[in-house]
Amino acid sequence: MPNRSAFLVLATLCVFPARAFALEDSYLPADKIPYVAEAPDQPQRLGSLWGERAKGPAGTLLKVPGNWRAPVHGHTADYRAIVIKGLWAHWQMEGGEATKVVLPVGSYWTQKANEMHDDACLSDTECVILLINDTPYETYLPK
Secondary structure: OHHHHHHHHHHHHHHOOHHHHOOOOOOOOHHHOOEEEOOOOOOOEEEEEEEOOOOOOEEEEEEEOOOEEOOOEEEOOOEEEEEEEOOEEEEEOOOHHHHOEEEOOOOEEEEOOOOOEEEEEOOOOOEEEEEEEOOOOOEEOOO
């Protein structure tokens, strides 16, 4: 029986990397989040919470001014998003603005990689969105 137990432990470690078992305590006060510009001549700012979104799994805050609309764009990875602050809208280009969904604080949505879409902050005050990706993620504009 010891051999079977050892095999199960080894198999488990191969399937679930060690980092999946260990999570270190970490804290990042909101006023210490390092925001950087996402694109030149655009007002959106990105604040990294964990990971590096361009390299793999990450959680990133997106901060945009009120009454701001993004240009049509896509991403190189699927992502999940949660509205933290403000009133957000998200819609797919296929189907146009008729597919627009208005998302208040606490709302959640997903976006598949390489689907062109649009977003807007509908509130007068800034919007903050939590973006979560599992694979390398970059934003791009249509060609």
